[in-house]
Amino acid sequence: MRDYVQIAIDYATDAIKDKKRKKYCKLIRQAAKRFLDDLKRADKKNCPFFFDEWHANDACDFIEKLPHVEGKWDCPTIIMHPSHIFFVVQLFGFRKKEPLFIDNWGEDNKFYPRRYSAALFAVARKNAKSTLSAAIAIYCLCCEPEDGAQVISAATTFPQASIIFNTAKRMVEKTADLKDAFGLECWAKAISRFETGATFKPIHAKASTQDGLNPSQVFIDEIHAHKTADLLNVLQSAMGARANPLFVYTTTEGYVNAGPWQEIRKFARDLLKGVFKNEADHFLAVFYCLDDDDDEFDETVWIKANPLMDVNPYLLISIKKEAVEAKQMPSKMAEFRIKRLNKPASAENGWIDLGKWDTCGGEVDLEKLKNYPCYGALDLSSTSDLTSFRLTWEIDGEIYTAGWGWCPTDAIAYRTERGTVPYAGWVEKGYIKQTEGNVIDYGIVERDIVELFEQFNIVSVAYDPWNATDLVNRLVAQELPMIQFIQGTKSYHPAMQATERYYMSGRLHHDNNPVLRWCASNIVARKDENLNMAPDKRRSADKIDWMITLIMSIGLIVANSEDNEDEDIEAAFKDVLII
Secondary structure, three states: OOOHHHHHHHHHHHHHHOOOOOOOOHHHHHHHHHHHHHHHHOOOOOOOEEEOHHHHHHHHHHHOOOEOOOOOOOOOEOOOOHHHHHHHHHHHHEEEOOOEEOOOOOOOOEEOOEOOOEEEEEOOOOOOHHHHHHHHHHHHHHHOOOOOOEEEEEOOOHHHHHHHHHHHHHHHHOOHHHHHHHOEEEEOOEEEEOOOOEEEEEEOOOHHHOOOOOOOEEEEEOHHHOOOOHHHHHHHHHHHHOOOOEEEEEEOOOEOOOOOHHHHHHHHHHHHHOOOOOOOOOEEEEEOOOOOOOOOOOHHHHHHOOHHHHOOHHHHHHHHHHHHHHHHOHHHHHHHHHHHHOOOEOOOOEOOOHHHHHOOEOOOOHHHHOOOEEEEEEEOOOOOOOEEEEEEEEEOOEEEEEEEEEEEHHHHHHHHHHOOOOHHHHHHOOOOEEEOOOOOOHHHHHHHHHHHHHHOEEEEEEEOOOOOHHHHHHHHHOOOOEEEEOOOHHHHHHHHHHHHHHHHOOOEEEOOOHHHHHHHHHOEEEEOOOOOEEEOOOOOOOOOHHHHHHHHHHHHHHHHOOOOOOHHHHHHHHHOEEO
16 A cells, blocks of 8 residues: 555645745645644644544545546556545545544444545546546445445536446446445445445435435535535535535536635635634645636646646647637637636636736725725616616726625525525625615615715716616705716727726726626627727626626726826717716
């Protein structure tokens, strides 16, 4: 048996030594540091967990006795890559100090549960994440002492959920010794273990049909594709009776949607950054991707998202081919970024580069901004959905922005029931204000906007005239400076150009508001015969209201800038304002 623990330690040590991030991305270097720090922490008396080399080595040794089920290999059984060993050693090596008492387990009937009850393994495609998940699932089915265990592979569709299951099933079918040793039986849609009453099954995302489940280990494949958290919520609540639960998320990035992956990704990144200190000891995160400052077409950095590239020459050849197409065809770029670099992309043909957008996130201190002049924008959209108001400041060439939103109760309930967008969560966290009824209460919107005028030094507010006449008339009657923003390429083009310049150069500062990010991921630009831009609401993936107000408010800044370097843009913009 190989010394898997030492392999994992060497891997982590190499990652930390790679200070220039030539082979290991920032997130893996952070994961490596966390692992080595936790090994030291585990030796302390007050630590709630310890590290057990036997469990770590046993899981790895078990996996390497399983057969390959796809392709041709020099060795008939799996030989794990160090990146996989790094994950498995941590997942099974760290154990809680409080034991469970299991009859006939060891000499004293004491079984120490895993420290980690949730784990994320994110990596570009064709890096054997499904094989790894299948192998871990079989190990849990066979080697973790829990009567009636329910091991589950879950995904948005049954075929997707079956990928991990079918891989595991073929491994079991090809290994007679494994079937005999643990009494395994393979069925069309299940693997059963009669001795303990345990099963392994695939399920899909129709959460309402899964209420009878009592899962012990859950493997969620391609979590980025889940548009709602319904299945996760059902499985997590159903797992409440298990003493040694495990959720394993394996995924490659995808197009941005409002599903649970956005929150899981942010949680994992914050965890690796050290935001939670020791408060998230239950969660393991191993995340392979390119760094934000990497040249996406530099093949020397692709290994950061594709750790198996150093042992699989065919992987490099495939990525090279796709890179050539992505470089020449913008339509291929998003797919290349997602599948090969493991970086998120906005909606297909999306206008916003989310990688650049996310680097602009950070605190926006409204208290400090109160004395500076700012420009606003109002988009009432539909009476039965989001209404957006945004303020934007330009200070020494830097843009700062903050937004407010309103939505009627019925729309929030409808969106929540459909599960398309987490409106209810956004209301709970204060990003959106809820108004009673099935339409927006414009009286509340009016009152809130007047209060914002009292708090901030607002020069003027642009508005989309659609559906806005009554509210705008009431605001104008209170002598608030409202400016009609004509909807078309002539007005939007200079505003969108300026928005691009600010966020692409890192001079736009937003507060990581998830509603604004969602709208940014949805927006698609249309162009006229002169290549002038405007937002294309028809082709955009979903709501874009919050981005519309950002663009309009930046447009006002452009139109009112005294030292604007592009006089043609300024003149064109002023021509289409109705003041």
